[in-house]
Amino acid sequence: MAPNPRVTRAYRAMKVLGIEEAKVKPVLKRLLKLYDKNWELIEEENYRVLIDTIFEEEDENQGQREERKKVDEEDMAEDEEAHMRDEPVRPLKRLRRGRENRASQPMTSCGLSPPGASPIKQLKVEEGALSESSSRQQSQNKAVLSPSDVGHGRIEVRHLPPRDGIIDKGKQPLSPQVPVRGREIISERVSPSILIKKPTVESGFMPMPKKKVPHTLALIIPKDEPVDELPIDEVPIAVIRPDSVCGRDYPVENGPAGKRLGHEGLPSKYRDNEVRGKDIVASSHEEEVNSEVATITQECCSSVEIASSSLGEVKISLSCGSALGRPGFQLPSRDQLLKTMEDKCLQSYKITDPKFSVVNLLRAMCEYISELGTYSNDESQEASGKITPRLDMLKESSAHDALGVKGNEEDMSLPSSSSNGTVNATAEVASRIPVSPPCRSVLDYAGLACKKVRTTDFTGSDNKSDLDDPKSPKSSNLVVATQHQLTLRDLTSIHDCKDLTNGEENVGITWANENNNEFLPSFHYIPRNLVFHEADVKFSLSRIGVKDCCSSCLGNCLLSSTPCACANKTGGGFAYTAEGMLKEEFLEECIAISRNCQVHNFYCKDCPLERSKNDGFVEQCKGHMKRKFIKECWVKCGCGKQCGNRVVQRGITSKLQVFFTAEGKGWGLCTLEDLPKGAFVCEFVGEILTIKELHKRNVQCAKNGKCVYPVLLDACWDSGDVKDKEALCLDASSYGNVARFINHRCSDANLIEIPVEVDAPDHHYYHLAFFASRKISAQEELTWDYGIDLDDRDHLVKSFLCRCGSKFCRNMKRTNRKEIL
Numbered sequence: 001m002a003p004n005p006r007v008t009r010a011y012r013a014m015k016v017l018g019i020e021e022a023k024v025k026p027v028l029k030r031l032l033k034l035y036d037k038n039w040e041l042i043e044e045e046n047y048r049v050l051i052d053t054i055f056e057e058e059d060e061n062q063g064q065r066e067e068r069k070k071v072d073e074e075d076m077a078e079d080e081e082a083h084m085r086d087e088p089v090r091p092l093k094r095l096r097r098g099r100e101n102r103a104s105q106p107m108t109s110c111g112l113s114p115p116g117a118s119p120i121k122q123l124k125v126e127e128g129a130l131s132e133s134s135s136r137q138q139s140q141n142k143a144v145l146s147p148s149d150v151g152h153g154r155i156e157v158r159h160l161p162p163r164d165g166i167i168d169k170g171k172q173p174l175s176p177q178v179p180v181r182g183r184e185i186i187s188e189r190v191s192p193s194i195l196i197k198k199p200t201v202e203s204g205f206m207p208m209p210k211k212k213v214p215h216t217l218a219l220i221i222p223k224d225e226p227v228d229e230l231p232i233d234e235v236p237i238a239v240i241r242p243d244s245v246c247g248r249d250y251p252v253e254n255g256p257a258g259k260r261l262g263h264e265g266l267p268s269k270y271r272d273n274e275v276r277g278k279d280i281v282a283s284s285h286e287e288e289v290n291s292e293v294a295t296i297t298q299e300c301c302s303s304v305e306i307a308s309s310s311l312g313e314v315k316i317s318l319s320c321g322s323a324l325g326r327p328g329f330q331l332p333s334r335d336q337l338l339k340t341m342e343d344k345c346l347q348s349y350k351i352t353d354p355k356f357s358v359v360n361l362l363r364a365m366c367e368y369i370s371e372l373g374t375y376s377n378d379e380s381q382e383a384s385g386k387i388t389p390r391l392d393m394l395k396e397s398s399a400h401d402a403l404g405v406k407g408n409e410e411d412m413s414l415p416s417s418s419s420n421g422t423v424n425a426t427a428e429v430a431s432r433i434p435v436s437p438p439c440r441s442v443l444d445y446a447g448l449a450c451k452k453v454r455t456t457d458f459t460g461s462d463n464k465s466d467l468d469d470p471k472s473p474k475s476s477n478l479v480v481a482t483q484h485q486l487t488l489r490d491l492t493s494i495h496d497c498k499d500l501t502n503g504e505e506n507v508g509i510t511w512a513n514e515n516n517n518e519f520l521p522s523f524h525y526i527p528r529n530l531v532f533h534e535a536d537v538k539f540s541l542s543r544i545g546v547k548d549c550c551s552s553c554l555g556n557c558l559l560s561s562t563p564c565a566c567a568n569k570t571g572g573g574f575a576y577t578a579e580g581m582l583k584e585e586f587l588e589e590c591i592a593i594s595r596n597c598q599v600h601n602f603y604c605k606d607c608p609l610e611r612s613k614n615d616g617f618v619e620q621c622k623g624h625m626k627r628k629f630i631k632e633c634w635v636k637c638g639c640g641k642q643c644g645n646r647v648v649q650r651g652i653t654s655k656l657q658v659f660f661t662a663e664g665k666g667w668g669l670c671t672l673e674d675l676p677k678g679a680f681v682c683e684f685v686g687e688i689l690t691i692k693e694l695h696k697r698n699v700q701c702a703k704n705g706k707c708v709y710p711v712l713l714d715a716c717w718d719s720g721d722v723k724d725k726e727a728l729c730l731d732a733s734s735y736g737n738v739a740r741f742i743n744h745r746c747s748d749a750n751l752i753e754i755p756v757e758v759d760a761p762d763h764h765y766y767h768l769a770f771f772a773s774r775k776i777s778a779q780e781e782l783t784w785d786y787g788i789d790l791d792d793r794d795h796l797v798k799s800f801l802c803r804c805g806s807k808f809c810r811n812m813k814r815t816n817r818k819e820i821l
Ligand SMILES: C[S@@+](CC[C@H](N)C(=O)[O-])C[C@H]1O[C@@H](n2cnc3c(N)ncnc32)[C@H](O)[C@@H]1O
Pocket: 102, 103, 104, 105, 172, 521, 664, 665, 666, 667, 668, 707, 709, 739, 740, 741, 742, 743, 744, 745, 800, 801, 802, 803, 804
């Protein structure tokens, strides 16, 4: 009998976490029995129950072993015995996922099934879906040991925001508005604070057991260590306010006890190692991981964490070796160190970018270690070799250049990451951080490529003067001049809060977060779609035939008495009014199609989406929507740039803002001005991928807890013989524009997406533009209906728990139905 695919998937998912099949099997069996073969419960949250149970059992076994050990120890000499009793009993550890486990779901432009499938479900938000024991487990307030700490014996206790009942929404932290069940919220504040547990051993490392922790699960939570019950002597919490980024001031609020500690409030050990010029306050909990925060670890005298990736899975910390023994040596504060480094960089490397910051650079390194590590085994590595020579040139520039360090191939390999899965780069290792050509992912090159296409300063010359010219890409200082600035900007995960687009759009787009201290996720802002790799998208003038443009027009086509060739391609008339709005009839027709998609569906005989899954079992096409296209005039047309039939290609003109939603949807996009019905808002921009590439990426992302934001470009799949390279989608997860922040709303969203033909005449590739489907008031969140069928349980990639708030919410239907059944 063929093995149950769900069992296979469970094994596979556990294997990714380093858990052997032999360990999984008995637990899985018991759970199946316990849950009456309800796989849903087991698969929920990326097999959270299963993982929890496995680790719980392991903990119990460990507990028993320790118990036995204790008995043995009691036979030892009395002084030894006393000593041993003073040793803290190591808390049992449980794996918790980090906040990177964000629920992910693809969107379809057609409003139907999410594309791609992953063998491991994306983590999903669903209240009450976990077993009781699991949620009970969660309800203990958590003290978190980072994996590195386990391996190296540091104790760094971090307090998490309460998460009971609401199972992690992945990366998005709970906002204060989200009801929290099961325990009291100590404080409403979610701050980037770090708790430091007072060391119980005078010096050296704690004799922690070395436990291998899977890279993907960054947090280990010791059991039975409720935060709110920490002994007073463990209280000191250092909140090091991050350097002002984007001019943001960090609120430093009171902690649980409402107590703000001055430096004198700290035990002398911490006072001695004070973080000068920074606030140190008490706090109840923190963001799970906050890259802005420097952590002073238990061995604070010998080690300082300098930077970490946004998800906290990679950290750079500085530890001192023999210097510590030197009389009078004291580890400088993190700030002092960074400031000195910054001054040095500014002086020595001719850095001109006022935004340059060493900590941002190091943080970017952490991100890159994570990203490169993630992709290093991927086939995309191979693909990177196929990138054009111009990109190869860029390969030579890298972060290690930026640090002025030349490394050989060996040096460039990832530091053999510690067994616990956390790369702990010491100061020496950090200077050899491997952003090397062999390690770079294709995504990196794609991003650099896009910059390169846009900027002309990268066509290097062989002139000797170039080498001396810091602005020359070939200069030995190129790392700090033109190319370096580019690299920095690319590397840096911090988006300018005044303009997250880095000037790429006509208007600046701000971002703000009034709900917590989360920063905008790291991604590359691109204002136009870019081909990732295999997609067959050719933008050539020769492909645009006479019928595809209005070469005989002049000026503004909209003023002409007869519709031009472009208007004919739109369906006989222009879609826009003279004011640049969508015509009412056109818009209403598009809205009707999208609301009544079942009527307008077509079904592929050989669906590229299903075919891409390539798992031997091709499901039937679930349908795609037949859509109305807009054809805009373009460069080959006779009309001018100001022609009224060119709206989408002019880009964003409205005042928009990315903000952190209060409803638990993560980031969202809103308008800062009233938008009339039919107004163009923005295009959905991302990497153009083949569906095959999307599927690969989906699987990869499911493994590393990241998510993809794809939209299918499926409006022409009804042609019947869509080749693999022609079946395309846009993925905005790594490279995208503001549209990647638009949240979903069931049925009555205020935006509608319309395919627009601009520069490619066939409809395999087109632009997807968002228009206001009704009048939208300033400050309103912008939403569109992703079209995911929240009822479709067959999809391997699970949709999220919808919090759209619409009375037509499809998720509500599902929840209700569950209750009835
Ligand atoms: C395209 S992104 C939108 C931006 C996203 N909120 C963020 O923070 O980056 C899609 C993700 O947003 C979240 N999301 C979008 N609409 C939602 C909704 N109605 N309810 C809950 N979560 C939503 C889901 O986590 C989903 O995976």
